[in-house]
Amino acid sequence: MRKHRLFFIAAILFGGPRAVLGGAPSIERFFPAGGKRGTEFTLNVVGAGFERASEILFYSPGVECLALKPTGDNELEIRLKSREDAAIGPYAFRLRNPQGLSELHTVLLTNQPVEPESEPNDEVSKANEKSRNLTWAGVLENGDVDCYAITLKKGERLAAEVASVRSGSVLLDTSIRVFSPDGALIGSVDDTPLFYQDPFITLIAPQDGRYVVEVQGTNRDGDDNSRYLLSLGDFPRPAAVYPAGGQAGMTVKVQFRGDAAGDFEQSFALPESPAPGFGLIASRDGREAPSASPFRVSPFPNVLEEIRGPSPAQLPAAFNGVLSTMGEADTFEFNVSNREPIQFESFAYRIGSPIDTVIAILDGEGETLISNDDDGSHDSRLVFVPPAPGKYSLEIRDKRRAGRPDFIYRVEATRLQPQLTAFVSRPERLSQERQTVAVPRGNRIMTTFAVQRRHFKGDVQLSTSGGPQGVLFSEARIDADRYWTPTIVEASKDAPLNAMLIDVLASGNDGDRSVQGKFQQVVDLIAGSADALFQSAVVDRLAVVVIEPVPFHVDLLQPEAPVAKDGTLDLQLKLTREPGFTGSVEVVIPFLPPWVDGPSEVVIKPGETMAVYRLRAHPKAAVREWTICAEAMAGGRSGRRAESALPGANDPLPVAPPPEVAVASELVKLTVGSSPVAGKLEEVVTEQGAAVSVSCSIEAHGQLPETMTAELEGLPNRVTASPVAIARGEGRVQFELHLAPDAPVGVFPDLVVRLTGTLNGESVSYCVGRSGTLRVEPRGGLFRDESGRALSRLEVLQRATAGPKSEGK
Secondary structure (H helix, E strand, O other), rough: OOOOOOOHHHHHOOHHHHHHOOOEEEEEEEOOOOEEEEOOOEEEOOOOOOOOOEEEEEEOEEEEEEEEEEOOOOEEEEEEEOOOOOOEEEOOOOOEOOOOEEEEEEEEEOOOOOOOOOOOOOOHHHHOOOOOEEEEEEOOOOOOEEEEEEEEOOOOOOEEEOOOHHHOOOOOOEEEEEEOOOOEEEEOOOEEEEOOOOOEEEEEEOOOOOEEEEEOOOOOOOOOEEEEEEEEOOOOOOEEOOEEEEEOOOOOEEEOOOOOOOOOOEEEEEOOOOOOEEEOOEEOEEEOOOOOOOOOOEEEEEEEOOOOOOOOOOOOOOOEEEOOOOOOOOEEEEEEOOOEEEEEEEEEOOOOOOOEEEEEEEOHHHOOEEEEEOOOOOOEEEEEEEEEEEEEEEEEOOOOOOOOOOOOEEEEEOOOOOEEEEEEEOOOOOOOOOOOEEEEEEEEOEEEEEEEEEEOOOEEEEEOOEEEEEEEEEOOEEEEOEEEEEEEEEEOOOOOOOOEEEEEEEEEEEOOOEEEOOOOOOEEEEEOOOOEEEEEEEEEEEEOOOEOOOOEEEEEOOOOOOEEEEEEEEEHHHHHHOOOOOEEEEEEEOOOOOOEEEOOEEEEOOOOOEEEEEEEEEEEEOOOOEOOOOEEOOOOOOOOOOOOOOOOOOOOOOOOOOOOEEEEEEEEEEEEOOOOOEEEEEOOOEEEEEEEEEEEEEEEEEOOOOOOEEEOOOOOOOOEEEOOEEEEEEEEEEEEEEEEEOOOOEEEEEEEEEEEEEEEEEEEEEEEEEEEEEEEEEEOOOOOOOOOEEEEEEHHHHHHHHHHOEOOO
């Protein structure tokens, strides 16, 4: 690990964005990646927004914060304490200051003492060595190699395991090499099915002496954030567990496989309601593995391939087996008593097995009725609708027809049940943007609740419980044809600056049954190219924080008129400023109905309090009532500082809100309606330099402004028509069209008449006569027939070749 302080040099020279602007805390990196359970340990954190850091918010019990000691705004020391009975593995947390919460990070708990590496250790001869069963904390910078030693006797087990990607920092793809006491390379590992980019190795020492384990990045790249934990000792480190799951609340005996000292059995009492990421810790001869083996816990019994009864299985059930030989395919018989749909879902890749499963349902004659390969991963899933009651078979095989003793699978078969899962939608993938709710005291913000429906098609009601004092959520209902809805969160003026994790419940009715679901958010930690996600954290509650006030409020006034299809509506925006705040504010409408658009933002300039946001509804917009709101941010969404004047030596500081805090208006109803007026624009044929009248019929179908201004749009350059006033009830509007001598020649098919007026106090417009056509001929090139109809160029040519020419203009 080479230590650099470039971040702090930049902060000193340039101030850093957060040093000038403040804002929610942001953690760039911390070291070490974890600590031993049952102990106190310290994290040294680099980032921004630490000077007023006040709290660590953990998503699960087992770890607590004892102290936060900032050194300026960019360095922080966090003192943590974990319980003796805390589960080993990752613990998700956020850091809070008065202006918000940090991104989600994870700290790892291990069952071994954690020791920081000691540089230099980039050569075998300089390898760090201490006691056995120790977890080394290191950092691999560009081109770095770290070496660690352990002394063993012949026949003892050597086990080494890296946790890097699992620490949730960066995509550090590591590899391990093991050297014997005489310097020979006796083992190397890169990726593994169990932990993917995090390697592990287990072997039996062939001789007495000092063994060296070398850790490096596979691409030899890295930086200050490329941290890892290396657990090194004589502990068990199995590669697989069989069966791969068990029934909730029961005791299950499993076999751990793939350890160098041989396979072994162990019994576990399974929880009634396991937490996300549940796993089993292998233990042997008083030693524990440093991390868990993934393990499914389900509410139905196991069916094991080696212990199958004489009768077909009854569903629901979990089918467990091993494809131990090349080309092997396992089958399980099961009975169905009706034609209700059944879901079969395999678990292999997701629990560390190398199998790429293919599952199929066979009838009594062995014919395939339905099959599936991948379903979002290498694991399979299908829904089988039995053609009739009776006996069927489930078949499982590897797509490549491969097989090994660690090709373990589990297929869970259940009756289809409606399921609801609530979450917070995000503006872009592989991002933590808008994954928390930060509401300024005395103000409002907008968040978007969403729901994932499985085998459910109805409306969904969302409710929250357990929020900070003084915080209220608006009603959240998601219609059957939508998957998300905006929700306004408001904090009272006296709400304490505080953060809490709240529960979000989704509920709906499926016929006469009530369906309920909980909150589950997948938080992206490490992303790769092409939308690849290498590490994430799953949390079951939403983080809500009350932050310091923002010196303005925004209101979107309730529109009293609908926006008509193929028309516009001017929305009124109102900004209420606190004394002392005079800067500019950027206002956006964060979401609009399909086929309705508007400007990307509207800027309310310094000192101003009102603005107009013009909506445009395209002809394809659906006639419907929608809910919208406005969001406002000081200086703009790029994080610019509000444009208030810099103070003099004796002037009070200007009110400057934190950057990237968008406050919201209340939700208002927006109606997209059918156009109340129609019209037909006559075709216009003329020539350069001419003046001609253009007429459009007007037919009212609904309420219109008392007076309107008609404008002819879509004209080419150097062709003009003055606006015309028109009163409600008039059936026609006429324009005088003037063409310059050099007006462009050709056919212009996009003429349209726009009628603009005031309805219910709001500016509206409607388009009629769309697709009107203007044909411009060269000067002297326009010909008409005896009735005065303009001739096309083809007709002119035909008349010229057939006989007397038509008379000119």
